[in-house]
Amino acid sequence: MRKGAQVPQPTTEVVRLMIHDDSASGVYLFGFASLQDGENLWDEWYETVADAESMVQQKYSVAPSDWYPLPDVVEHCQQNWIAPVRIKGQAEGNPQWGSREKLVDGRWVDFRPE
Template sequence: MRKIVNLTNPKDEIVRLMIYNDDDFGVYLFGYKKIVDCSSEFDELYDSENEVMESCETEYGIKKTEWKEIPNPEPNCQHDWINPVRIKGSESGNPEFGKFEKRINGKWIEFKLKK
């Protein structure tokens, strides 16, 4: 499960954080400048979830009890998005980097990232 929290007191324009446990690499912390579902502004890699949570408590004042669990991303989907978003063609092994799709009403629809 991933974990997410909205910051009560934003810091350096960061208003939301997400933790993702990757079985192969470690634990990622994603930071966002928007509350709406979007691509993260940054990611940091840690050895453990506990290490991430301790860092977030020090850096952002987030208590461990404030984090909410959300489902892990679906196969071939971006880890830092809440809803299913993937690189176009990733499911067939032919990724078109810079092009993204999101699932809307069961269909994959191409869209442009907004900055």
């Protein structure tokens, strides 16, 4: 399960948040400096979604109703991107760190985030 929220009145560089509940390894909270899909500024780990939401509500004034659903992570893709983005070669067990690809119209294409 993944969901996102926009920070209603940002007081830091964080304007968008994402929670990813990975049942195998816990709950990840990501903070972003842009409303557009892209690299996160930071991430934190929590035991439960409720713990992450509580911190976000206190620190960023994000209400429970501010969260919106995001698509599940595509296999071998990065959990912090909304769109399917992965490290080239990772699906084959030969990751090419620093090189990425994005799923566009059913095909994996080279991707260089701005």
